[in-house]
Amino acid sequence: MSEEWVEQEKENIDGEELEEDAEESDGEGFESEEPAAVEYEEEEDRYAPPADAVKTYLRDIRRSTLLTFKEEVMLAKRIAKGDEAARQRMIESNLRLVVSIGKRYMNRGLPFSDIIEEGNIGLIKAVEKYNHRKGFRFSTYASWWIRQSIERAIINQSKLIRLPVHVVERVNHYLSHVEDLVQELGREPQVDEISKKMKIQPDDVDQIQQLLRKTYSLDSPIAANKETALRDVIEDTSQISPVTKAEGVRRREDILRWMSLLKDNERQVIVLRFGLEGDEPHTLEEIGKIFGLTRERVRQIESSALRKLRAIITQKTIGPDEIL
Incomplete structure (x- = not known):
């Protein structure tokens, strides 16, 4: 076919x-x-x-x-x-x-x-x-x-992330409340509606959503050859071999090269959001405070950057070897 x-x-x-x-x-x-x-x-x-x-x-x-x-x-x-x-x-x-x-x-x-x-x-x-x-x-x-x-x-099906029991319980608690809200509202709830339902801060909701997004997106191929995934450059390297660590560093450099094609603000948001430079991933609110932006504006920049990054890598059918 x-x-x-x-x-x-x-x-x-x-x-x-x-x-x-x-x-x-x-x-x-x-x-x-x-x-x-x-x-x-x-x-x-x-x-x-x-x-x-x-x-x-x-x-x-x-x-x-x-x-x-x-x-x-x-x-x-x-x-x-x-x-x-x-x-x-x-x-x-x-x-x-x-x-x-x-x-x-x-x-x-x-x-x-x-x-x-x-x-x-x-x-x-x-x-x-x-x-x-x-x-x-x-x-x-x-x-x-x-x-x-x-x-x-x-x-x-993801084999990357092994979440602690208390985190799994919190995620399941979140999903249960969101499901209830969808049933009540007839649509997908907004962050403020979820936070009110769960009686937690909007920033806490954002952290849970970030965890879910990170879990199912880390295995996404980021190059046309489908051999390099985002998880390869941000996963825990504490128990892997020096060779694998070196490969992870190279792949991290590959991603940063691809990201150089983004606008400065888009690149900075993605780096902070996913912790690509070794720091802990930041929430939308934290990034907003750094740049003096609203959390909604940061979310828009993040969404735009991810779409562009995916398009840049796949549309041009480039792989790591072609960029180095």
């Missing part, structure tokens, strides 16, 4: 489907009757799933029709009464949403077929828990469940 075919098939899916991002919904009243458009980051589209089974799957799900909000409400009411046909239609009509979201997690340690499978598990949970009375489109609600299912799978 050619990568070009799969790439075109993925573009066809995205061109037809509709998703409404939770951050873009104001949550007031019922939303548009039009099917919701799926949005995605263009740079993620470069990665093509390799298996013929995926090729067939992408082709098949294009046949499913999108739902209007009225149709979602109708199906939700039938599902609440135990209508299996309505449940099946709600699932099938949103399979393309899973693919669109799943592409953002490619090259993070899971095969694309597994990403789709985990995303579909999240979709099924969303169908079971969706409350149309909240006034949100199903895609707004389901997006969180899909992402959460995929991220949990990536975390579970």
